[in-house]
Amino acid sequence: MRLIDHRRKRRPSGDPRFVAERHRPASDHYYLRLDIDxxxxxxxxxxxxxxxRRTEDLPLEAAERDVDGDAGTYVNATPYDMGECLERGHLSFFLxxxxLRGWYTLTxxxxxxxxxWLLIRRKDDEDADTLRQPALTGRSLDDLS
Structure with missing residues (x-):
């Protein structure tokens, strides 16, 4: 059994899926597909x-076929429904x-x-320590006490 088949088999059915597929005829672009609604x-x-560029939506069964790329699940990074985020034009998710593993944003x-849309790979948790520093002084709360 291939690894991707094993992952699909053990995945809980409620998790939203993604597929990142290399387009075979020209091989000059990829398709990113997210399970939304x-x-x-x-x-x-x-x-x-x-x-x-937004392309035609596909039925969920298309995620089950063999892909030349990666497939897995994703986590919505916002408190809003992904369908609502799609309508508003801003998606934030963890693949x-x-x-493919990490935080991404589509705007x-x-x-x-x-x-x-603009696809941005966001910084991972390794940069979270710098985000916790006060913006003006650059010193941590421990330095101030």
Whole structure:
């Protein structure tokens, strides 16, 4: 049994899924697909780019086929429903895959026929210590006491 099949088998059915798939014919872009409200919402992302173009949504069954890429689950990083975040144009999530693991943000920058989003990989917990420093002095609370 392949590792990806094993992970799908042990995954609780309630966890939302993601698929990151390399487009085979041209191999110059990837597809990122997130399970939102019962469909795989999809974006095409050119290789070495942060721009993501919204593409046609797929049924959830498409996540079960073999992919040339990564698949796993994701965690919503906001208190809002992912469908609502999609409508508002700002998604924040943590991908839990074999190769893709970390915090990401998708922000819509253009509406209409060529809906365009900006994909940003956020800093991980290793930078959380610097975020806890006071902005003006740079000293921690321990230094001030």
């Amino acid at each position: 019962g469909v795989l919402v999809s974006w095409a992302i050119p290789d070495h780019s942060r721009i993501a 839990c895959g074999e190769w 819509r920058i253009r509406d209409g026929d060529h809906e365009t």
